[in-house]
Amino acid sequence: MADPKGFMTTPREEWPRRPAEERVRDWDEVYVPGALLPIVGAQADRCMDCGVPFCHEACPLGNLIPDWNDLVARSDWRAASERLHATNNFPEFTGRLCPAPCESGCVLAINQPAVTIKNVECAIADRAWAEGFTPPRPPDRLSGRTVAVIGSGPTGLAAAQQLTRAGHTVAVYERDDRIGGLLRYGIPEFKMEKRHLERRIDQMRTEGTRFRTSTTVGRDMAADELRARYDAVVIATGATAWRELSVPGRELAGxxxxxxxxxxxxxxxxxxxxxxxxxxxxxxxxxxxxxxxxxxxxxxxxxxxxxxxxxxxxxxxxxxxxxxxxxxxxxxxxxxxxxxxxxxxxxxxxxxxxxxxxxxxxxxxxxxxxxxxxxxxxxxxxxxxxxxxxxxxxxxxxxxxxxxxALGFSGPGREDGLVDGLGLAVEPRGTITRNPDFATNVPGVFAAGDAARGQSLVVWAIAEGRAVAAAVDRHLSGGTTRLPSPVGPYDRPMTA
Incomplete structure (x- = not known):
């Protein structure tokens, strides 16, 4: 660590928010623009570089948090970006939207305020874009294999980017008119401005990922037709079956x-x-x-x-x-x-x-x-x-x-015909059944994210996207892959 006593001498300081009466008059992000960089180096210096960094275990992506904290403290932003992107496709999303279970697992949090890991992550991601440290990474050669990803939320996008970079030809199918899924139409602009999403989509297009919007698989295109067209299919539709409130008067308008x-x-x-x-x-x-x-x-x-x-x-x-x-x-x-x-x-x-x-x-x-x-x-x-x-x-x-x-979701919706059209097995709670390799009961069809795990966090969605990409790559290449697999389908957050 750059300063061995940083955690003793520097108090925790978070990215300040704009005054409430100001920010509710617009839809911009709630934080004071430009106020993070002046403080983030000293905040990163609070990291103790623990011998056993529990923040790794608390984060399903396995982010190399002490590594990039030290690099930020030393102002080596390029190396920090490389460490961060080694485990996370979209740190500008998680740096804004994740509730930061990594901070709960910070060893410093045993008896002091935790390191502001989420803020440091966001600062690295934004600096990487500003300095051009995140260029497109198209594959050196194509595998000749094709993959369809159904759903363009964080799971689908992460899976598509990993598989595209591995050399497969990937098409992402999205039922809405724009790419992004929950990131686009569920997350309000004041939590994450959509320019961050657009930037990643442009990067993925340059890398070779293809996008098909306004296409509901199961209705606009038969599910079995899509299955026959591609060598593998990843279902990442999210959990869209919302829970109801069965009380008298529910039928009223409004x-x-x-x-x-x-x-x-x-x-x-x-x-x-x-x-x-x-x-x-x-x-x-x-x-x-x-x-x-x-x-x-x-x-x-x-x-x-x-x-x-x-x-x-x-x-x-x-x-x-x-x-x-x-x-x-x-x-x-x-x-x-x-x-x-x-x-x-x-x-x-x-x-x-x-x-x-x-x-x-x-x-x-x-x-x-x-x-x-x-x-x-x-x-x-x-x-x-x-x-x-x-x-x-x-x-x-x-x-x-x-x-x-706002009562949560039980699993993927059935109204579009995708689940029934493919004949997918479903768990009693409504999620798609899968084996330890993320594979469903239908050969060549895989399931990841909230559609199979159930409603979860954005960091778990990205981790599942990366993991299912590794499983699909193994399937297409005959049993080997160089893609990382940060989580298994049955892994769950740490609990007592």
């Missing part, structure tokens, strides 16, 4: 799934729409679900000018510090975290009925009621204990003329 709402707001940012038909402007918004998707809805609704926004989380409010008994280091603990969206709601008082920020914790939805025209007007809830049992005397109602359901 109640929508989060992934009906968020894509429309992203299309406004893309210039496709002048105004979202589900805009929260002037409306009382209730978000059911306490996860990241709910927070994305919150930040979007605030920017659209909602009259109020309240987010319901069925879990009790977590503590600010790790529970060493239930979630010991180096696991990624459930803590009270203040996302940018929650910070905005708190500072702007967007949710007068909620707690310190926009969230009502330990709250369960009982029913919705509406007006004579059949539109939702109120959400009725009850407080619950840690076992989700209703607490007597805690019933209350919130005004709500737009309700967004």
């Amino acid at each position: 109640i929508h799934q989060a992934m009906e709402y968020l894509p429309l707001a992203n299309r406004v940012c893309e210039g496709d729409l002048e105004r979202s038909p589900l805009s929260a402007a002037g409306r009382h918004v209730a978000i059911v679900g306490g996860g990241d998707t709910g927070a994305d809805c919150l930040g979007t609704a605030v920017r659209e000018g909602a009259a109020s926004v309240t987010q319901l989380d069925i879990y009790t409010r977590p503590g600010a510090a790790r529970d060493e008994e239930a979630e010991p280091w180096p696991t990624h603990p459930k803590l009270y975290r203040l996302s940018a969206a929650h910070e905005e709601a708190r500072d702007l008082r967007s949710a007068p009925a909620a707690d310190a920020d926009a969230r009502l914790f330990a709250a369960s939805t009982l029913r919705f009621t509406g007006d004579a025209e059949g539109r939702v007007r109120s959400l009725h809830l009850v407080g619950v204990d840690a076992g989700r049992r209703p607490l007597p005397g805690t019933e209350r109602s919130l005004p709500a003329d737009l309700v967004l359901l």
Whole structure:
């Protein structure tokens, strides 16, 4: 390490966010432009270069974190970029979107604030693009084998880039009109500006990856026809079967799934729409679900000018510090975290009925009621204990003329005919069945990402894309591959 006492002398300092009242007036990223580079070298110097770096184990990509921390501290940005891209195809995505389980596994975090690994990663990625350290890497020769990747989210893109660079001819099929999947239409612009995505797509095109948009395999093209056309198929469609809320009044107008709402707001940012038909402007918004998707809805609704926004989380409010008994280091603990969206709601008082920020914790939805025209007007809830049992005397109602359901996803949707058209075996929970080589029950067809793993993090999606690429390369080349395989299909995050 560049400074053996850096972790003792330098306090943790994160990339500062713009003032809430400023950033909610636009869709730009929430961080102060140019404010990361002046501080990141000293922050990287806090890394202790541990003999056993648990941050490696906490990250499914196996990022070489102490290596590139040391290189950033020494201002060797080119070498840092090489180390970072050796394990991660898209660090500018993970540096903005990942919740950083690597920081939970940082050895320094045992008794001090962890190294700002996520910020350092983002700084390296951005500097690499600015300095031209990430040129396209087309293959030296083609293998003559062809691969179809269905889905262009982080798993599909990572798999496609790895396989293209290995010399295979790869075509990515995307049902939407633009490439990117969840990165394009699910992640709001204020969390990751789409220019970062466009840059990678342009790089992949130059390398030789082909993209087919507005094509739903199973409907626009028969699944068995696609299977016959290619030597291998990778299913990376994500988990699109959203979970429902079966309570009285669900049929009322004005109640929508989060992934009906968020894509429309992203299309406004893309210039496709002048105004979202589900805009929260002037409306009382209730978000059911306490996860990241709910927070994305919150930040979007605030920017659209909602009259109020309240987010319901069925879990009790977590503590600010790790529970060493239930979630010991180096696991990624459930803590009270203040996302940018929650910070905005708190500072702007967007949710007068909620707690310190926009969230009502330990709250369960009982029913919705509406007006004579059949539109939702109120959400009725009850407080619950840690076992989700209703607490007597805690019933209350919130005004709500737009309700967004952010309850997660169970697996790939079946409505397009892809799963049934190929005859894929499916797990009881709805995900695609696969063996230790990521292969499905259909020869030559592989499955990766949320479609097979279930709803997970962007860092796991990229890791699965890299791993399934290695499995496909082995299949096509007769049993060998030089591609890395960071995770297996049955690997899971560290837990107590």
